[in-house]
Amino acid sequence: MSHTLQAVIFDVDxxxxxxxxDGHRPxxxxxxxxxxxxxxxxxxxxxxxxxxTGGKERIRRYMERYAPEMLGRDDLDAFIAGLHKAKTRxxxxxMETGAIPPRPGVLRLxxxxxxxxxxxAIATTTSPENVDALLRHTLHELPEGFFEVIGAGDIVPAKKxxxxxxxxxxxxxxxxxxxxLALEDSRNGVLAARGAGLPVLVAESSYTAxxxxxxxxxxxxxxxxxxxxxxxxxxxxxxxAWVDAELLRRWAEAP
Numbered sequence: 001m002s003h004t005l006q007a008v009i010f011d012v013d014x015x016x017x018x019x020x021x022d023g024h025r026p027x028x029x030x031x032x033x034x035x036x037x038x039x040x041x042x043x044x045x046x047x048x049x050x051x052x053t054g055g056k057e058r059i060r061r062y063m064e065r066y067a068p069e070m071l072g073r074d075d076l077d078a079f080i081a082g083l084h085k086a087k088t089r090x091x092x093x094x095m096e097t098g099a100i101p102p103r104p105g106v107l108r109l110x111x112x113x114x115x116x117x118x119x120x121a122i123a124t125t126t127s128p129e130n131v132d133a134l135l136r137h138t139l140h141e142l143p144e145g146f147f148e149v150i151g152a153g154d155i156v157p158a159k160k161x162x163x164x165x166x167x168x169x170x171x172x173x174x175x176x177x178x179x180x181l182a183l184e185d186s187r188n189g190v191l192a193a194r195g196a197g198l199p200v201l202v203a204e205s206s207y208t209a210x211x212x213x214x215x216x217x218x219x220x221x222x223x224x225x226x227x228x229x230x231x232x233x234x235x236x237x238x239x240x241a242w243v244d245a246e247l248l249r250r251w252a253e254a255p
Contacts (some may be wrong), residue, residue: 003178005252007119009169013126014185014205017102017138020050021206025234027091031083031119047207053125053159056084073198088129096131102138105223110142121149123169125159129151129183131139149173163195170196181252187211217251
């Protein structure tokens with residue numbers, strides 16, 4: 001049985017922009033320096049930490065592995081929250097410089113989906129402040145309120161790969177999962193989307209290349225542009241060279 005596609009739900013980090021390596025990672029390091037910590041998250045180490053979703057959770061995992069002596073602090077939760085708050089401030093300041101552009105095809109696809117009458121939403125584990133910074137600076141060409149629903153941060157207790165954030169967004173869209181499609185870049189994102197019953201497309205990012213994307217409709221290098229086609233890494237792309245509303249409908253509405 002096929003279903004009519006009504007909404008597309010986007011992940012943020014790695015999907016809309018390559019924010020992890022050049023945005024979040026240096027912001028974490030700036031927060032550590034601000035707090036007098038001799039911690040430095042290099043590119044490779046940060047890639048390992050990305051197995052954990054959520055910034056506060058990532059700090060805790062790092063402490064468990066590399067600074068276990070700090071886990072006994074009486075104010076551990078508050079300490080981690082303070083670090084994360086500082087990191088968010090540094091990230092927002094970095095985004096304000098306009099240094100991180102959208103990924104290939106993102107702005108074009110968003111505009112095409114809006115013109116096609118499809119509803120759009122965001123489902124991410126990053127904080128609302130980070131989403132706002134990306135919308136105001138990386139995606140500043142889009143009008144305010146472009147995304148109908150934004151699910152972000154700690155609004156659900158369990159983060160990806162748990163499906164909770166997608167369930168939260170679906171409830172507010174008042175749509176069944178079968179009427180929507182998710183765009184992700186990571187295995188955790190695929191697991192979260194599929195756990196909520198959503199079909200999911202993957203455009204892998206610099207940190208997620210080669211992950212296990214079992215369950216995805218297709219895996220692409222990016223969303224593609226006219227004159228700069230995506231590379232198909234897995235799945236059927238129906239002869240298309242870039243992702244558009246028609247291709248998303250074909251994927252979502254296949255029996």
